[in-house]
Amino acid sequence: MAGLNDVPAPDRPMGRPRATTHDELEAIGMDLFRRMGYENVSVQQIADAAGVSRRTFFRYFATKSDLPWGDFAQEVDRLRATLTAVPDHVPLMAALRRAVVDFNRVSPESVDQHRARLGLILTEPELIARSLLKFQQWREAVAEFASRRLDMPPSAFLPELVGEIALSAAVAAYREWIPATTSDLPTLIDTAFAAILDLDALEHGAAAVLAHQMTLPVGES
Known part of the structure; x- marks a missing residue:
């Protein structure tokens, strides 16, 4: 242009x-x-x-489009380490919920840059295209964790499904968090996983409770 x-x-x-x-x-x-x-x-x-x-x-x-992702390979390794650190007695989805929430904690001084980074990644056409490759690495790390718990190959249907579910929950939380400058990303991700773990309950009052939790200012619960 x-x-x-x-x-x-x-x-x-x-x-x-x-x-x-x-x-x-x-x-x-x-x-x-x-x-x-x-x-x-x-x-x-x-x-x-x-x-x-x-x-x-x-x-x-x-490429230029790699810059907003930072050292993403290192971040994926950190996700793997976070998943590995969850004790084996914690059920699969509860373990994944805990690990993904912990993985997405950032220091207060890094919040603005992290929000700007995710805003670019999820809105710029060039970066959205790049995200197909980058997020695949993220899903694979989760699928590997699920495969160990389920005693299946990482490429099997159920481990891949767990990876897709976890990524969808995280991305939905990112999209909610980017414009909501007073919200807390770990809380939003925890809320997303809470909804996934009991979707049927959303029809019986849980949706209103979770929606209220999402609107609380950072630091309140």
Whole structure:
């Protein structure tokens, strides 16, 4: 599209060292996306703002669309570790609920960036397409956990179903949380899993209780 690549890259603040790590480049790129719009920012602009070459950028990210995902492979490994840490005596779906809630906790100072990151991933067409591959890795980690509990191959129907259910619950919570700046992401995810665990109860008053829980400000229960 004409004009998009003509937007000048913001000057690198005087005194800021060149970005030489994955996290630094990610932070600079996310800042540009927030201020200028994802489509209006090029790899060259991110590299210029970071004071590095395009080659250095591509050393850390294969494409621009990978940047909002951060080090996603590391995050998937963290999800696996979180699932493994749940004691075996905890039932499958309760264990998954606990692990996914814990996995989605972020520090208070990281909440705004995490909300911006998910907002991009779930709304930008280029990133939505990329999410098909990225979320597949997430589902596979859950399916592997379910397969161990069910004594089935990860590719079997039931482990894959558990992976799909868990991802759907998380994504539904993300979509609710992104515009609701006073809401709490772990609470929304816990609510999503609570609904899934007893869908029939939603017809008998549980829906109103869960809806109220979702509207409580952060820190209240």
